[in-house]
Amino acid sequence: MRNAFAEEIARLAATDERIALLSGDIGNRLFDPYKAQFPERFFNCGVAEANLIGTGAGMAMCGMRPVGYTIVPFITTRCLEQIRVDLCYHRLPMVIVGVGGGMSYASLGATHHSCEDIAFMRVLPGMTVICPGDSHEVRGAVRAALQLDGPSYIRIGKKGEPLVHETEPDFKIGKGIVVREGTDVCLLATGNILPVAVEAGEALAAQGVSARVVSFHTVKPLDDALLRESFERFRVVATVEEHSVLGGLGGSVAEWMTDQQNVRARLCRIGTPDEFLHVAGEQEYARECWNLTTKGIAEQTLRALGASSDRSSR
Amino acid sequence: MPAPTTLEHVARRIRGKLVEMSHHAGTPHLGSSLSCVDIVASSYWSALNIDPQRPDDPDRDRFILSKGHAAPALYTALAFRGFFPEDQLETFGEPGSVLAEQPSPGCVPGVEAATGSLGHGLPIGVGIAIAGRIQRRSRRTFVLMSDGECNEGSVWEAAMFAPAQRLDRLAVMVDYNKWQATGRSDEVMALSPLKDKWEAFGWSAYEVDGHDLDALCDALGRVPDGSGKPVAIIAHTVKGKGVSFMEDDNNWHYRIPTAEEVRQARDELGLSH
Numbered sequence: 001m002r003n004a005f006a007e008e009i010a011r012l013a014a015t016d017e018r019i020a021l022l023s024g025d026i027g028n029r030l031f032d033p034y035k036a037q038f039p040e041r042f043f044n045c046g047v048a049e050a051n052l053i054g055t056g057a058g059m060a061m062c063g064m065r066p067v068g069y070t071i072v073p074f075i076t077t078r079c080l081e082q083i084r085v086d087l088c089y090h091r092l093p094m095v096i097v098g099v100g101g102g103m104s105y106a107s108l109g110a111t112h113h114s115c116e117d118i119a120f121m122r123v124l125p126g127m128t129v130i131c132p133g134d135s136h137e138v139r140g141a142v143r144a145a146l147q148l149d150g151p152s153y154i155r156i157g158k159k160g161e162p163l164v165h166e167t168e169p170d171f172k173i174g175k176g177i178v179v180r181e182g183t184d185v186c187l188l189a190t191g192n193i194l195p196v197a198v199e200a201g202e203a204l205a206a207q208g209v210s211a212r213v214v215s216f217h218t219v220k221p222l223d224d225a226l227l228r229e230s231f232e233r234f235r236v237v238a239t240v241e242e243h244s245v246l247g248g249l250g251g252s253v254a255e256w257m258t259d260q261q262n263v264r265a266r267l268c269r270i271g272t273p274d275e276f277l278h279v280a281g282e283q284e285y286a287r288e289c290w291n292l293t294t295k296g297i298a299e300q301t302l303r304a305l306g307a308s309s310d311r312s313s314r
Numbered sequence: 315m316p317a318p319t320t321l322e323h324v325a326r327r328i329r330g331k332l333v334e335m336s337h338h339a340g341t342p343h344l345g346s347s348l349s350c351v352d353i354v355a356s357s358y359w360s361a362l363n364i365d366p367q368r369p370d371d372p373d374r375d376r377f378i379l380s381k382g383h384a385a386p387a388l389y390t391a392l393a394f395r396g397f398f399p400e401d402q403l404e405t406f407g408e409p410g411s412v413l414a415e416q417p418s419p420g421c422v423p424g425v426e427a428a429t430g431s432l433g434h435g436l437p438i439g440v441g442i443a444i445a446g447r448i449q450r451r452s453r454r455t456f457v458l459m460s461d462g463e464c465n466e467g468s469v470w471e472a473a474m475f476a477p478a479q480r481l482d483r484l485a486v487m488v489d490y491n492k493w494q495a496t497g498r499s500d501e502v503m504a505l506s507p508l509k510d511k512w513e514a515f516g517w518s519a520y521e522v523d524g525h526d527l528d529a530l531c532d533a534l535g536r537v538p539d540g541s542g543k544p545v546a547i548i549a550h551t552v553k554g555k556g557v558s559f560m561e562d563d564n565n566w567h568y569r570i571p572t573a574e575e576v577r578q579a580r581d582e583l584g585l586s587h
Contacts, residue, residue, distance in 0.1 A: 020448065040448060043479075051437040051471035058441020061427070062372070062449065066441070082468070085431050086438060090419045 001156040001192070002030060002099050004135035008142045009067060010034040013041060019146070020059060022052050024070025026099070049079040056094040057086035065093055065146055071105065072098035072114035072155060080120055087151040088124045094152075095145045096121075101131065101155040101192050102242025103277070103286035110276040113286075114155075118190075119247025121153045122220040128152040128173060129220040131241075131249075133194030134164040137217055140171025148173070157192035164194050164215065176223045182212035185301055186230045186265075189240040190216045190249045193292060197240045200297035209302065219249050222256055231257070231265040235308045238268040238301050242292060245271040268304035270297055321527050324394065325355045329556040330585040331390045331403065337576045339407030341415050343383040345554040345566035349491040350384050350458060352525045353549055357456060357487075358391045361534035366396035369423035375453050376442050378427050380435020381460035381489065382416040389413055389422065397424035433466025435459060436486060440472050443484040443544075454483045454537055462494025465503050470515070477516025482538040485545040486512070489524065491553035493564045512546035524549030557582055 045052040056066035105112040145152040189197035201211040239250040250269030336344040405411035416430030439457040512519040554560030
């Protein structure tokens with residue numbers, strides 16, 4: 001995903017002179033093609049994220065379109081107040097790109113894990129929160145975010161994620177993309193867990209359960225129409241994210257549900273628990289620990305479906 | 315009241331207004347506002363290339379009041395300078411007024427940034443200066459900070475970044491009144507030697523008497539100073555300056571003057587009631 005971001009931002013900077021890239025001292029070689037073409041619009045801001053965001057805010061005040069890039073925890077929680085005050089309060093169009101969403105950097109330890117960032121970012125007034133599900137979506141997300149008049153957060157994985165879409169889908173902020181149609185359950189997946197959710201949909205089909213799988217890439221604003229339709233059509237709607245079940249997509253949808261009349265479908269929040277991971281291991285291992293595997297997601301969905309059947313048969 | 319004829323008179327008029335506003339609205343931070351009046355006046359009546367009729371001119375110099383708690387000083391200067399009607403100052407702090415205790419984004423023409431949380435103005439100023447270079451604008455950017463504000467880590471992040479970017483059209487002005495909210499600023503943190511710190515960070519630093527209007531105008535007028543570095547102006551000030559019973563008394567960080575104290579203050583400032 002990060003390569004797709006680097007390529008797309010270099011492509012866009014060629015036609016939009018307002019774009020400037022601010023890196024938090026990461027992306028060694030990644031931005032070389034960009035730097036070669038636009039040296040005057042590339043800034044290694046060092047390991048100083050508060051200043052990175054404030055600098056971006058000042059640039060945006062002058063009509064530029066700054067794009068900030070570093071590892072998720074450092075460009076979200078580390079400088080949360082700068083994002084809140086400098087960007088959101090002023091409604092400035094800076095695009096914040098966090099690399100290493102969820103457990104992408106599992107082996108680096110919990111300082112580099114990001115299972116709370118969606119929650120932090122989505123409560124900020126005026127902030128748009130996008131979690132692309134594959135590299136195609138990353139490109140669409142970057143282009144769409146640069147069209148916004150206010151701040152946005154794009155949460156990407158790292159590199160080598162499987163592609164879900166064969167070609168770039170029609171990407172619109174706040175409009176989920178149905179990846180797989182189904183009739184029994186609906187999986188709303190956001191971000192880099194999307195390929196696993198798609199596999200889980202196939203695993204469910206093999207067990208005779210027809211699952212719709214949606215790339216629910218925008219956590220804020222929610223796709224209200226898609227949620228309404230899904231909660232009407234399905235008995236179980238499951239949110240799937242490599243993020244805490246608190247405050248992320250699952251939390252958002254739970255809030256949304258509370259405001260609806262006569263919702264019959266059951267919501268199942270699949271994500272990481274309210275705890276840190278203290279041991280070594282790569283992303284795959286972390287996903288196993290937290291049941292965020294193909295099997296784990298399918299099982300949690302089936303369990304919810306079973307509970308739903310029990311409830312409706314009573 | 316006769317029209318101000320000298321900068322010194324402008325500064326006195328601003329101070330008198332600040333004392334009234336604090337009393338009228340019941341708002342704190344009077345000592346902090348009074349200490350930076352001469353810096354604000356030198357900026358708006360001398361250093362800044364601005365036109366109150368064209369507050370959005372892309373080439374205008376930018377002034378960011380990073381010590382947002384001194385907002386009344388900024389509002390008063392902007393009103394007296396013609397950015398918005400003076401009588402609007404009467405609404406300061408009233409429910410629904412755009413003139414809040416700390417400036418909100420674009421609340422009145424001339425306010426460049428919303429501030430209040432300390433340590434935000436300098437990074438924003440850095441971004442404005444960088445954008446100016448990319449956009450080939452002639453503007454300069456001035457950021458007014460308090461000494462207590464220099465506690466914030468983000469100030470020093472920006473302080474290291476600006477010289478690396480050779481932002482010689484960026485200036486910091488530190489209102490060094492030797493107090494922060496609840497203690498001496500040199501005791502709470504090891505702030506001193508402040509000029510040396512800025513120099514060590516790669517800035518061209520000057521110390522001035524922050525109440526000597528000529529010295530201030532001279533220092534501010536030196537930006538850019540030819541060194542290729544951003545400029546730090548350490549302005550030695552007195553908290554509560556201009557009102558004898560408020561000077562260097564940190565109770566006036568929060569205290570609100572009574573009607574009688576307003577009268578005394580305005581008498582001392584040689585202003586009518």
